[in-house]
Every structure is written in structure tokens, then in C-alpha cells.
Amino acid sequence: DRSVSFENLTNSIGVLVIAGPKARKLMKKISPSTNFSNEAFPWLSAEKIDVNLAPSIAIRMNFVGELGWELHHPIEYQNHIFDALMEAGKEFNLKPFGIRAMDSLRIEKSYKLVGTEMSIEYAAMESGLDRFVHLNKGNFIGRDALVKWQQTGFKNQFVTLEVMDVKDADALGNNPIYKDDEVVGRATGGNYGFRVQKSLALGMVKPEFSKVGTQLKMDILGELHKVEVIKDSPYDPENKIIRA
Structure with missing residues (x-):
């Protein structure tokens, strides 16, 4: 009937950012079936991956100017993905960073x-x-x-x-x-x-x-x-x- 509907997904999608010199090693660990090499997964590209069985879209970009990926996922999986990242990241000394840290980093990149x-x-x-x-x-x-x-x-x-x-x-x-x-x-x-x-x-x-x-x-x-x-x-x- 050619009807069009719009749905606001703002509160349905969560985002976690993995950034830093060890980001690729962590991504390989949480999604071993994905090739995260620079040739297979270049800057500004995206791919669907699973993080400990949770669906996510990994995007090779971030707002802090470091090697990294954004993980876009259904909000109901956010705690599960966060916990999986923190557990897998222990050997890399993974630490959460907040909006003020992000602001400092983005200003260094203009x-x-x-x-x-x-x-x-x-x-x-x-x-x-x-x-x-x-x-x-x-x-x-x-x-x-x-x-x-x-x-x-x-x-x-x-x-x-x-x-x-x-x-x-x-x-x-x-x-x-x-x-x-x-x-x-x-x-x-x-x-x-x-x-x-x-x-x-x-x-x-x-x-x-x-x-x-x-x-x-x-x-x-x-x-x-x-x-x-x-x-x-x-x-x-x-x-x-x-x-x-």
C-alpha cells in the first residue's frame, strides 16, 4: 500500500568503543572467526561479528584518534558484551574510559x-x-x-x-x-x-x-x-x- 513507517531506535542500540594500540589483539580474541587485519578490515569499513555469541556490527572508526572499532549492538546485549570485553581484556590491561576522556582525545585530533x-x-x-x-x-x-x-x-x-x-x-x-x-x-x-x-x-x-x-x-x-x-x-x- 506504499505506506511508510518510522521507528526511533535511539534507545534500542548501544555502542561500545574499543580503542588503543592493543585493540586489534582484543578484537581477535573476542571474535576469533573474523579477520581483523588491516587488509581485510580497513579503516572506515564495517562487518557483522559475534561477541561471545552476541550479535554486533563492528565499524573500524572511533572518535579518539587511535586504532579501534565501534561495536553497535542491540541494547539488551550491552552488559553481556561489556562483561565479555572486560574479561577478555584483562591480559591487555583494558580499562573503561568516559566522556571527558573522549573529549580530551577528540580535541587532540581536532x-x-x-x-x-x-x-x-x-x-x-x-x-x-x-x-x-x-x-x-x-x-x-x-x-x-x-x-x-x-x-x-x-x-x-x-x-x-x-x-x-x-x-x-x-x-x-x-x-x-x-x-x-x-x-x-x-x-x-x-x-x-x-x-x-x-x-x-x-x-x-x-x-x-x-x-x-x-x-x-x-x-x-x-x-x-x-x-x-x-x-x-x-x-x-x-x-x-x-x-x-
Whole structure:
């Protein structure tokens, strides 16, 4: 009858992330029938696997910039899969990590988050998503508005920043960024990068202040800190680790 129905599966699907230099060894142990070699299971590919008889979709990607897989599974199997992972991971010293750790790791990779670096406030080009937007592929919803926006000039540009002289507080987001006494942008997120041993922030600034090496200042808890625009992805900029 050509009818279409929609079902919200948000609360039906769970996700666990396996990440780190021993991720492949752990994946081989929990799903021995699957070939997890780089040739058979390359970056950005996916495959159905069983984890201790529990069905899961393993996706070769993650949000922390390490070798790893995401395991998407029916939520009723989550505790079973988690327990199986923790048991199998004992020999690898497997430890759970939470959202704050993930946030620190993703900022070291300049990974953008929906609602902060990617939101209705910014055009895709402002968020550094140029390679995903092709204005010459024909008409699509929003194309005309985006072309007009591009012609009038974008007001923001995504940048990665190193924050100097931080003692006990890193940027969290919504921190104003200054050039002299003028507000020229704001931090969208920030954290300490333990792999690169630097305090980092992501932000949006006026395009004329987005060049690598530009010196600016940022307010953190009422104190102004020097910040410098640096190249994106200060950790593993060539993605050698995540593709290994």
C-alpha cells in the first residue's frame, strides 16, 4: 500500500568503543572467526561479528584518534558484551574510559562535535567541512542559501588553538577570544591533551585571524591567556595510527 513507517531506535542500540594500540589483539580474541587485519578490515569499513555469541556490527572508526572499532549492538546485549570485553581484556590491561576522556582525545585530533563546532550557527565551510560540500553537483536543499552566504563572505573560521600558561583550568567552550581588546571569536571546546602534553582548544574566529601562527588571547575563568592558532590534529596529523 506504499505506506511508510518510522521507528526511533535511539534507545534500542548501544555502542561500545574499543580503542588503543592493543585493540586489534582484543578484537581477535573476542571474535576469533573474523579477520581483523588491516587488509581485510580497513579503516572506515564495517562487518557483522559475534561477541561471545552476541550479535554486533563492528565499524573500524572511533572518535579518539587511535586504532579501534565501534561495536553497535542491540541494547539488551550491552552488559553481556561489556562483561565479555572486560574479561577478555584483562591480559591487555583494558580499562573503561568516559566522556571527558573522549573529549580530551577528540580535541587532540581536532574532531568536530555536533552542537559545538558543527551547528546551525555556522555554515559547513566555516566548520572546515569544505570537502564534503560540492556546490557543482546540482540543486539540493540549502544550496542557494549557501551560495549566497559564500558570496557575501563567511564571518567565522574553525581553528585549533594551543593555550599558553595554563595552571589549573583549561578552556571548556564559550570562552571569548580576543585580538587586543576586540572579541574576534569564541572557543567551542577545550581540554588538556595528555598525548601531546598541551592545553588545547577548538574555536571559531574571524577568518582574518585564522592563519596558523596567529597570536590571540582567551578568557578562562576571568584570566587572559595567550593562545596560538596551530595546525589541526596536533596528535598524529597524518592518521597513521588510526589507519594502522
